[in-house]
Amino acid sequence: MEKIVVPLRGANQIQAMFNAVAPHYDFLNRLLSAGYDRRWRKLAVNEFESVASKTFLDVATGTADIALEMASRQPAPHKIIGMDFSQSMLELGNKKVSGQDIKLIPGSAENIPLKDKIFDGVVTAFGVRNFSDAEQGLREMHRVLKPKGKIVVLEFSFPQNGLLQWFYRFYFENILPLTGRIISGHKNAYSYLPASVANFPKGNEFKKMLEESGFHNVSYKQLTFGIVTLYTGLKNV
Ligand SMILES: C[S@@+](CC[C@H](N)C(=O)[O-])C[C@H]1O[C@@H](n2cnc3c(N)ncnc32)[C@H](O)[C@@H]1O
Numbered sequence: 001m002e003k004i005v006v007p008l009r010g011a012n013q014i015q016a017m018f019n020a021v022a023p024h025y026d027f028l029n030r031l032l033s034a035g036y037d038r039r040w041r042k043l044a045v046n047e048f049e050s051v052a053s054k055t056f057l058d059v060a061t062g063t064a065d066i067a068l069e070m071a072s073r074q075p076a077p078h079k080i081i082g083m084d085f086s087q088s089m090l091e092l093g094n095k096k097v098s099g100q101d102i103k104l105i106p107g108s109a110e111n112i113p114l115k116d117k118i119f120d121g122v123v124t125a126f127g128v129r130n131f132s133d134a135e136q137g138l139r140e141m142h143r144v145l146k147p148k149g150k151i152v153v154l155e156f157s158f159p160q161n162g163l164l165q166w167f168y169r170f171y172f173e174n175i176l177p178l179t180g181r182i183i184s185g186h187k188n189a190y191s192y193l194p195a196s197v198a199n200f201p202k203g204n205e206f207k208k209m210l211e212e213s214g215f216h217n218v219s220y221k222q223l224t225f226g227i228v229t230l231y232t233g234l235k236n237v
Contacts, residue, residue, distance in 0.1 A: 011108070011132040015085050017189050018062075018130075022088035024184040026063055031183075032176050038065075040154055040228050041125055045069045047152045047232050054120035055079040059109050059141060060127025062086070064093035067102045076101070081114070083107040109137035117146045125154040129200040138213035145235045151215055152232050155206070156197040159226040168227065172197070206231060 021028075029037045044066065045051070052075035058066045061082030070080050082097075082104045084090050093104050107113045109124070109131050122141040131137040141151055159165045173194045180190020201209055203220065206229070210218045215233030222229050 014130050018086040019088040020186050021184045021189045022092055028180055028183055036224055040223055041066050041069050043223060044123060044125055044152050044154045044230055048121050048150060051077040053078045057119045057122045057144060058082040059122060059124040060084055061093060062089045064097050064104060066123055066125050068096060071100045071102050081105060109140060112140045112144055114144050116143050119144050119149055120146060121150045123152040128153055129155055129196050135209060135213055138210060142214040142235055147235055147237045149235045150232060154228060154230055157202045157226055157229040164225055202229060
C-alpha cells in the first residue's frame with residue numbers, strides 16, 4: 001500500500017504510533033476494556049436505528065470493528081466504507097473484512113478523499129480525540145453527509161461519581177499504560193491514551209464543538225458509568 005500523506009503537523013507521530021501498535025490493538029482493546037468495547041460499538045451502531053439500504057462512512061476505522069458491526073445488521077446497509085490513515089491498521093482491517101461488503105480506504109479525517117453529501121451516516125469511534133484538528137475532521141464529516149444525515153461519535157470520558165472516578169483514573173492512568181506498554185512493546189502509546197482523553201473536550205464542551213461544526217439536535221449519553229460518551233447529531237436539510 002502506498003504511503004498515506006497527512007497534511008498536518010503532529011499527525012505523523014499519531015499515524016506512526018497507530019502503525020506501531022496495530023498488531024496488538026484488537027487484543028489490548030478487549031483486554032483493557034474487559035470486552036466492553038464491543039458493546040460500546042454495538043450501541044453506537046444502534047443509534048442509526050435502521051441501517052437497511054443506507055450508506056455509511058466509518059472515519060478512523062482502525063481494524064474495522066464498527067464497519068463489521070454495521071455489516072452484521074439485517075437487513076444490510078447498501079454501502080459501508082471505512083477510512084483510516086494508518087496503513088497497518090487498514091491491513092489488519094482488510095483481513096477481517098475479507099468476504100464482507102465493506103470497502104476500506106486510506107485517508108485523513110481532516111481531508112476526507114470523498115465527494116460531498118454521499119452518506120446517510122458517519123461514525124467515528126475513539127477516533128476524533130486523535131485528530132490533529134478535531135474541528136476540521138467534524139466539518140469534513142458534515143460535508144460528506146447527505147442532508148438529514150446523522151453523525152455518531154464514541155469517545156472516552158470519565159465517570160462523574162467521585163469515588164468511581166478515582167478508581168477508574170487510577171486504573172486508566174497507571175495499570176492500563178503499564179499493561180499496554182508490556183504487551184504492545186510501545187513506550188508511549190498507552191500513556192498517550194489517558195493523556196489524550198484528559199485533554200479532549202467532553203460532554204457539553206464536545207456538544208458545542210459538534211454544533212459549531214454544523215450539526216444540530218446534538219445530544220449525548222454516558223455509557224458504563226461515564227467511561228465512554230456517545231454523541232449524536234444531524235445535518236440540516
Ligand atoms: C483508537 S483507534 C480507533 C479505531 C476504531 N475506530 C475502533 O473503534 O477500534 C484510532 C484510529 O484513528 C486513526 N486516526 C487517528 N487520527 C486520524 C486522522 N487524522 N485521520 C484518519 N485516521 C486517524 C488511527 O490510525 C487509529 O486507527
